[in-house]
Amino acid sequence: MKRILIIEDEPDVAESIKMFLKKEGYDAEYTLDAIAGVEKLKGFDLLLLDLIMPKVSGRAVLKEIKKRKITTPLIVFSAVGLPVVVGEELRRDYPGLVFIQKTEIYSELIPAIKSLLK
Amino acid sequence: MGPTRDIELSERRKAERQLRESEERYRRLFETTQDGILILDFDTGQITDVNPYMISLLGYTHGEFLGKKLWEVGAFRDVIASKVYFTVLRKKGYVHYEDLPLETKEGRTIEVEFNSYSGQVNGRMAIHCNIHDITERRNVEIALLRNRAFLATLVAKAPVGFAFLDRELRYVTVNKALAKMNGIPIKKHISRTVAKVLPKLPAMAPVFKRVLKGESFRNIEIQGETPKRPGSPRSWLANYYPVKGESGAILGIGLVMVEITELKKAEADLLYERDRIKNYLDLVGVIVVAIGKDRKVIMINRKGCELLGYDEHEMVGRDWFQNFIPKRMRKEVLRTFAKVKSGKMKGVEHFENPVIARGGQERLVSWHNINVMQNDKFAYSLSSGEDVTEKREAESSLVESRSRLRQLLEFLPDPTFALDLNGKITLWNKAMADLSGLGAGRMLGKNSSAIGLHFYGRRRPVAAELLLNPDQSGDKLYDSLEKVGDMSVARNFVPRLNRGKPGYVWVMAKPIHDAGGRLVGAIESVRDVTAQKRNERELIEEKEKVEALSRARDRFIADITHELKTPLSVILLHLDMVLRNDSGRRDEGTLQSYDLMWRNAQRLSRSIEQIMHLTNLEAVSVHEEKVVLRQLMGNVVEEYLPLMRSKGLVLDIRGPELSLRCDPHLLSMVFSNFMSNAVKFTDRGKIRVRWAAEGDSVSITVSDTGMGILPENRGKIFGKFFKENPDAPGSGIGLALSSEIAKKMGGKTEYHAEPGKGSAFRIIIPRR
Structure with a gap:
């Protein structure tokens, strides 16, 4: 069973996604602390990362991952206003990254995970 | 007895x-x-x-x-x-x-x-x-004899040729001088006619005939050849007079001859010389005129004739002063001439006076004059002159324009000063005096450092001076300093600008060149822009404030959308999970409730997204790809079918097979907006969708049979947050966003409608 780590500061969102992924047959776990997330990332097959977080932002996490040369597949999700713009911008710095709108999780997350873990 | x-x-x-x-x-x-x-x-x-x-x-x-x-x-x-x-x-x-x-x-x-x-x-x-x-x-007899002897001696010894001819023009008496002159002995003259003795002289018979009738001829010039010097023509002055007897009858002709061959030659040489000099004089570009002590013109060269418009013969012998000097000047010029004549003006003198040409026109001539003396006495005055009329006119007009320019600069409303090459102040106009409180009298001639000292309280160069010393950089001396052609334009804060009060200036400096293009100085205009600057600063502050507000608003919108979308995403996720996975276990009423929740959550999500798009559209990039119109329209329309069905609206959708390159996401957004509006504002009737290729463009039109739009509002409907009916649903940003998107795609949106009869919205984009 593929293990997925969720870094998300909103417990409701984190819990909902964890529920959804479990339903779809994944071993999902979440952490509200971004730094702790990065530390334990090694044991996971995929990282689901929220972009906008008050303490340590998703961008800072991405930077740290790049710095540590961690190659775990990445899906960034956000409730940010302009998903197309943000997605493009992120892919420029982190090729292979998939960006999903929070409101489109139900329809887009599973296909994205499947394609990344293929 | x-x-x-x-x-x-x-x-x-x-x-x-x-x-x-x-x-x-x-x-x-x-x-x-x-x-x-x-x-x-x-x-x-x-x-x-x-x-x-x-x-x-x-x-x-x-x-x-x-x-x-x-x-x-x-x-x-x-x-x-x-x-x-x-x-x-x-x-x-x-x-x-x-x-x-x-x-x-x-x-x-x-x-x-x-x-x-x-x-x-x-x-x-x-x-x-x-x-x-x-x-x-x-x-009496002795006296007679004496006379006779005297005459005889005179006739014999005189260097003048004498002869007496009888009425037949034969020589009766010939003196030695004449014989010598003719190169023939006296004897060979006697009893022979003149024509026979001297055949190479011109025929004098007509003259002699007149003498025999009583006429005298004095000093007539004859030329010819005599045996004395064959082959070379000679000249004589001849006098012929009738010789009368006691009775008064003309006995013959008395003849007195003087040879003037040498004289004539000398004269010819002289004439040649004179002509040669005259030719030279005619060739020179100046006027040359000789005036005798009787004030009459002795000689004038061609240039002089041309200037005055007369022929030489019309001028020679005429009083120079009376005829060629303007009346008003005559006294003065005559006084000068008198001085020249008297020798009080020695050597070469220079003066200017006008002359009158034919027709009364005056020319100004600059004269150089020398006195020609003969035997230590004034003989004539020789003057060479140059026509300086145009030159002086040009000079005087130059002086005039210079003074006009100076006056102009003097009363220029902008404070202006000028520097020469040494940095000395050569102009300090009235406005400058007003600004600085320093009059021209105090500043003219001073070094430009006085300007820096006055306005800045320290010695520092000003813009005009920087132009004169290109090696010196002015970057640190002015807030801004730029070159516009050969000019410098600068802005600066001046601590003691207007009579000691600080202010801002706008400065323009320009180098001054002479006619030959040589740098001779620089001029600088200073404009007190303190008031303007204040306004400018206020404007900038205002703008910054507006921009900050706008940024804050955008930030706020971004935050708010994030805050709205986050819980919405949770709601949507759970609704999706419930609807898709557990539908079989719910009754119809519950499912319908879930469905309504889901749809409205979707709508909320779209609205939030549209608001974000509109505020950040410029950041959105266009991704073009091949789009089949029918397919794109079908996908969008499908979303609205449930609502149309519930409102009982008829959909009429038709169009040709058409594909084009465009951003499908952006085009869908526009079309979706059109559909959303049509469905929202139409309660009965139908919604018609058409697309067509029109030349290089593609148009998509959505028309309805709804409430339409009031004429007074038609210009506003594409504005942000406009709503015809404030109570109507929607954010009022759909059409504004559509219009912005169309522009971004290189096209436009149009609207046709009549109130009460429905509306028609159209997007026209280039077909690529």
Whole structure:
């Protein structure tokens, strides 16, 4: 069973996604602390990362991952206003990254995970 | 006594009477004649009678003559010294002396003609001496002889040729000089005609003919050749005059000749020389005029003639001052001329005065003048002149325009000053004086550092000075300093700008070049822009404030959308999970509730997204790909079918097979907005969707049979947050966003409608 780590500061969102992924047959776990997330990332097959977080932002996490040369597949999700713009911008710095709108999780997350873990 | 005797007697008486009468007549003659008469006794030679004239002539008394012998009278003593005379006289009966000098008693010598003859006087032989005083006649004769000798000598020796021609024009007399002149001996002239002797002279016959009629010719020039110098023409001055006899009849022609060949040659040389000089003078580009002491023009060259518009002959001999100097100037110029003439102006002098050309036009001439002296006396004034009319006019107009320019600069509203190459202030206009509180009197001539000192309180260069010293950088001296062509434009804060008060200036400086393009200085205008600057600053602050507000708003919108979308995403996720996975276990009413929740959560999500798009559209990039219109439209329309069905609206969708390159996401957004509006504002009737290719464009039109839009609102419907009905649902940003998206795609949106009859929205984009 593929293990997925969720870094998300909103417990409701984190819990909902964890529920959804479990339903779809994944071993999902979440952490509200971004730094702790990065530390334990090694044991996971995929990282689901929220972009906008008050303490340590998703961008800072991405930077740290790049710095540590961690190659775990990445899906960034956000409730940010302009998903197309943000997605493009992120892919420029982190090729292979998939960006999903929070409101489109139900329809887009599973296909994205499947394609990344293929 | 017989008759014969009577007759004889009467005859004798008659004879006696006649004799007596004759004696008386003779006596009277003897007494009164103007000849001296002596009667001598034939035998003794004693003087028997003497007439009064003889007494008065010789000064002896009657008694001193009578009874004396002739040679005993002093007067005759030396002359007829011997008795020879008497003997000759007695023998021959007469003696005649043509010219006998006699001495009077007072010792005066008189010349007499002496005639003596013997004859009967009163029946006795007597000697009759008759003395005629010829002193006067002799004097005249001597004078005549002297004259003749003088004339002869003169004629012979004079260096002038003389000749006398008879009426046939033959030489009668020729003097040596003429013979020499002609190169022919005197003899060979005589009795020959002029034409024969000198065949190579011009035919003078017509002249001679006129002389023979009484005319005289003086100093006529003739040219020709004589044997003296064959082959070379010679010149003479000839005088011909008629020679008259005592009766007044013209006997011939007197001729006086002077050779002037050398003179003529000298004259010709002189003329040649003069012409040569004249040619030179004509060639030179200046006016040359010579004026005699009588003020008349002696000579003027071609340039002078051209300037004055006259021919030379029209000017030479005319009073220069009267004719060619303007009346108002005449006195002064004449005074100058008088000075020149008197020698008070020595050497080369220079002055300017106008001259009047033909037609009264004046030209200004700059003269150089020298006096030509002959024998230490003024002969004439030689002047060379240059026409400086245009030059002076140009100069005066230059001066005028300079002063005009200076006045202009002086009263320029912008404070302005100028510097020369040494940085000295050459202009400090009124506005500058007003601004600084320093008058031109204090600043002109000062070094430009005084400007820095006054305005900045320290020595520092100003923009104009920087132009003069290009090595010096002004970057640190001005807030901004840029070059516009050869000008400097700068802005700066000035601590003591307007009479000590701080302010901002806008400065413009420009180098000044002379006509030859050489840098001669720089000019600087200063504008006090303190007030303007204040306004500017306020504007910038205002703008910054607006921009900050706008940024804050955008930030706020971004935050709010994030805050809205996050819980929404949770709601949607769970609704999705419930609807898709557990639908079989819910009753119809619950499912419908879930479905409504889901749909409205979706709508909320779209609205939030649209707001974000509209505020950040410029950041959205366009991703073009091949789009099949029918497919794209179908996908969008599908979303609205449930709502249309519930409202009972009919959908009429038609269009050709059409594909194009565009951003499908953006086009869907616009079309979706059109559909959303149509469905929202139409309660009955139908919604019609059409697409078509129109030239290079593609248009998509959505029309409805809804409420339409009031005419007064039609211009506003594409504005942000506009809603025709404030109470109507929606954010009022759909059409504004559609319009912005169309523009971003290189197209536009249009609207056609009538209130109450429905609306039609169209997007037109380029077909690629």
